[in-house]
Amino acid sequence: MPKPASTLTQEKRYLAAFASFERNGSAQDPAWAHRLRRAAIARFQSLGFPTARRGNEEWKYTDVGPIARAPFQTPVTPAGVEAGALERFALGKHGWSRLVFVDGAYAEELSSLSTLPPGVRVSNLAEVMAASPDLVEPHLARHADYESNAFTALNTAFLHDGALVHIPDGITVEEPIHLLFLSTSRQETASHPRVLILSGRGSRATIIESYGGPSRGRYFTNAVTEVVVGAGARVEHYNIQQQSEEAFHITTTQVTLGRDSAFSSVNIDLGGSVTRNNLNVLMGEEGCSCTLNGLYLVGGSQHVDNQVIVDHAKPYTTSRELYKGVLNGRSRSVFHGSIVVRKGARKVNANQVDKNLLLSDQAEADTKPAFWIYCDDVKCGHGAACGQIDETALFYLRSRGIGERAARSLLTRAFVSEVIDSIENEPVRAHVDTLVQAKLQEWLGE
Amino acid sequence: MLEIRNLYASIGEKEILKGVNLHVKAGEVHAIMGPNGSGKSTLANVLAGHPSYTVTSGEVLLEGANLLVMAPENRARAGLFLCFQHPVEVPGVRLDHFMRAGFNAIQKSKGQEEMDVLKFDRFINDKAKLVEMDRSLIRRSVNEGFSGGEKKRNEILQMAVFEPKVSILDEPDSGLDVDALRIVAGAINQMRSPERAIILVTHYQRILDYIVPDVVHVIVGGRIVMSGGKELALEVETRGYDWIERPDEALRAIG
Numbered sequence: 001m002p003k004p005a006s007t008l009t010q011e012k013r014y015l016a017a018f019a020s021f022e023r024n025g026s027a028q029d030p031a032w033a034h035r036l037r038r039a040a041i042a043r044f045q046s047l048g049f050p051t052a053r054r055g056n057e058e059w060k061y062t063d064v065g066p067i068a069r070a071p072f073q074t075p076v077t078p079a080g081v082e083a084g085a086l087e088r089f090a091l092g093k094h095g096w097s098r099l100v101f102v103d104g105a106y107a108e109e110l111s112s113l114s115t116l117p118p119g120v121r122v123s124n125l126a127e128v129m130a131a132s133p134d135l136v137e138p139h140l141a142r143h144a145d146y147e148s149n150a151f152t153a154l155n156t157a158f159l160h161d162g163a164l165v166h167i168p169d170g171i172t173v174e175e176p177i178h179l180l181f182l183s184t185s186r187q188e189t190a191s192h193p194r195v196l197i198l199s200g201r202g203s204r205a206t207i208i209e210s211y212g213g214p215s216r217g218r219y220f221t222n223a224v225t226e227v228v229v230g231a232g233a234r235v236e237h238y239n240i241q242q243q244s245e246e247a248f249h250i251t252t253t254q255v256t257l258g259r260d261s262a263f264s265s266v267n268i269d270l271g272g273s274v275t276r277n278n279l280n281v282l283m284g285e286e287g288c289s290c291t292l293n294g295l296y297l298v299g300g301s302q303h304v305d306n307q308v309i310v311d312h313a314k315p316y317t318t319s320r321e322l323y324k325g326v327l328n329g330r331s332r333s334v335f336h337g338s339i340v341v342r343k344g345a346r347k348v349n350a351n352q353v354d355k356n357l358l359l360s361d362q363a364e365a366d367t368k369p370a371f372w373i374y375c376d377d378v379k380c381g382h383g384a385a386c387g388q389i390d391e392t393a394l395f396y397l398r399s400r401g402i403g404e405r406a407a408r409s410l411l412t413r414a415f416v417s418e419v420i421d422s423i424e425n426e427p428v429r430a431h432v433d434t435l436v437q438a439k440l441q442e443w444l445g446e
Numbered sequence: 447m448l449e450i451r452n453l454y455a456s457i458g459e460k461e462i463l464k465g466v467n468l469h470v471k472a473g474e475v476h477a478i479m480g481p482n483g484s485g486k487s488t489l490a491n492v493l494a495g496h497p498s499y500t501v502t503s504g505e506v507l508l509e510g511a512n513l514l515v516m517a518p519e520n521r522a523r524a525g526l527f528l529c530f531q532h533p534v535e536v537p538g539v540r541l542d543h544f545m546r547a548g549f550n551a552i553q554k555s556k557g558q559e560e561m562d563v564l565k566f567d568r569f570i571n572d573k574a575k576l577v578e579m580d581r582s583l584i585r586r587s588v589n590e591g592f593s594g595g596e597k598k599r600n601e602i603l604q605m606a607v608f609e610p611k612v613s614i615l616d617e618p619d620s621g622l623d624v625d626a627l628r629i630v631a632g633a634i635n636q637m638r639s640p641e642r643a644i645i646l647v648t649h650y651q652r653i654l655d656y657i658v659p660d661v662v663h664v665i666v667g668g669r670i671v672m673s674g675g676k677e678l679a680l681e682v683e684t685r686g687y688d689w690i691e692r693p694d695e696a697l698r699a700i701g
Contacts, residue, residue, distance in 0.1 A: 396588075400547075
């Protein structure tokens with residue numbers, strides 16, 4: 001008797017979509033891109049989705065079976081989107097450069113570029129692959145490993161449209177660059193957003209990735225971002241996720257840091273049925289530092305999993321992580337933070353904190369710090385907490401006339417404010433604050 | 447103004463208050479003294495509605511209204527204020543925002559006008575002078591990183607902001623040096639008025655040199671065992687609480 005369709009994984013659909021994509025969607029791309037994609041699809045085929053059946057430690061707490069089993073379509077022709085659909089995701093000031101992608105395809109008519117400093121490129125990756133292969137080929141898919149990660153392999157197989165941000169040496173881009181990835185649910189769509197950020201020596205830039213879709217509907221976003229930060233450069237990176245609560249959202253962000261460079265990221269997760277973020281930072285040269293913050297607010301039966309790996313390959317490197325979660329309903333969160341200090345990486349200073357506030361008895365937070373330290377002369381610390389609202393603080397507020405609901409709301413807002421306040425860019429901070437407050441308002445009613 | 451009748455309360459299985467009776471009239475200051483573990487702080491917390499304590503019998507009337515059925519916030523709105531012995535740190539909530547939220551919640555419950563940010567700023571700046579509190583603390587998170595003395599001043603600042611009818615001060619003197627004690631006591635004295643009552647819970651007589659009480663009660667074993675004038679505090683100071691625990695001798699001594 002054949003197995004019921006619901007238990008079958010759907011790798012074949014992606015293979016068929018790949019064949020069609022190679023014939024129609026991307027025939028004009030350079031030969032190296034074709035080679036890369038073919039190698040990636042072959043890798044995906046042999047890896048398969050990391051379901052429980054093939055289970056491993058990395059995917060222990062997050063079941064991607066529902067993604068593997070869903071018959072998602074990878075569209076070849078782009079969907080039209082009304083400009084009005086963008087309003088929910090608009091952020092920042094008028095005049096910021098913005099690239100918009102719909103179901104993974106570049107939407108030129110919705111994108112706008114402000115005047116950028118000379119040499120700065122903010123373009124569709126497909127165009128740059130054809131026009132300036134020397135710029136992208138040395139980096140594209142060289143940082144985000146598709147050999148061991150099936151999702152990265154799948155994304156790489158469909159590599160075509162995407163965002164390319166290139167900041168030449170010594171250039172400061174004052175205004176943030178916004179990359180917006182929208183999903184439609186015209187059908188149960190799979191999309192594979194791709195971002196490559198190359199920041200030259202001593203350059204400075206702020207880049208925002210945001211992900212969203214219709215408020216309801218099932219679709220699958222599988223994004224890969226590679227960030228290469230040159231010596232002495234500074235990159236501020238934001239990732240804001242407002243997917244539908246039925247959507248699947250998988251991201252991999254691979255950051256490679258040059259000497260004395262600094263990278264900061266704030267990752268905000270509000271939507272998604274199953275969300276998994278892999279953030280890998282390679283502290284590749286002496287003196288580089290990173291600050292990785294995150295905030296997730298999940299309710300209902302949402303599941304969010306942040307896997308952060310900081311690889312201190314070189315001496316005198318510093319990392320700071322602060323992730324916070326607020327969990328409502330029957331939601332579940334996973335934080336799996338690994339810190340690696342390689343042999344000879346002296347004077348590494350690494351600190352990691354994950355704190356969770358549970359608003360409901362049925363919510364569950366798993367936090368798992370892991371340290372792999374192969375050098376003595378280092379300073380590493382971590383803290384993890386899961387708990388409910390502090391009853392003594394609640395009583396203190398109520399004893400001053402503040403009603404119970406308002407007091408709970410005030411304390412929850414105080415809990416999240418530490419991450420929100422870490423957003424350096426003021427308009428981005430205001431935007432995130434509005435989204436977070438709206439969510440808390442929905443849950444707490446004040 | 448505040449009437450406590452035969453109040454019994456426990457924490458978990460342990461009964462701590464065993465029949466407290468107390469009647470405080472408007473305009474009066476009552477001091478409650480007692481050794482460690484006598485139930486002083488429990489009494490203060492029970493009156494404010496602390497959720498860890500269970501009242502097993504008795505009643506408390508605030509201006510005739512049944513206090514014990516009210517949620518903690520409604521007790522505050524009815525005019526009750528607890529000055530905490532160990533004020534709580536609330537990271538991420540600014541002290542001025544916190545006080546304004548409470549102040550406005552109370553105003554709203556009375557159908558009175560709420561105060562906007564600017565007006566409230568001026569209002570608390572004036573109040574802060576009363577306790578000589580550093581104004582920069584007002585913009586920091588509630589009690590976070592405050593010294594022991596700053597926390598106590600903050601409690602008294604809040605008392606000045608909320609202008610309660612009945613204030614219960616749970617050891618406002620603990621951990622204060624002489625200068626800070628003088629400031630805190632001075633601020634409390636300024637808030638004495640014919641419309642207000644104060645219950646001052648203390649372990650030591652020292653603060654009563656500054657805030658002279660109308661009545662002194664001694665609580666031992668969850669019961670008020672003796673009440674008298676301000677001179678009773680001095681007796682306790684010289685003779686210790688052991689003396690009270692032998693009531694016959696004690697009664698003879700004060701005649």
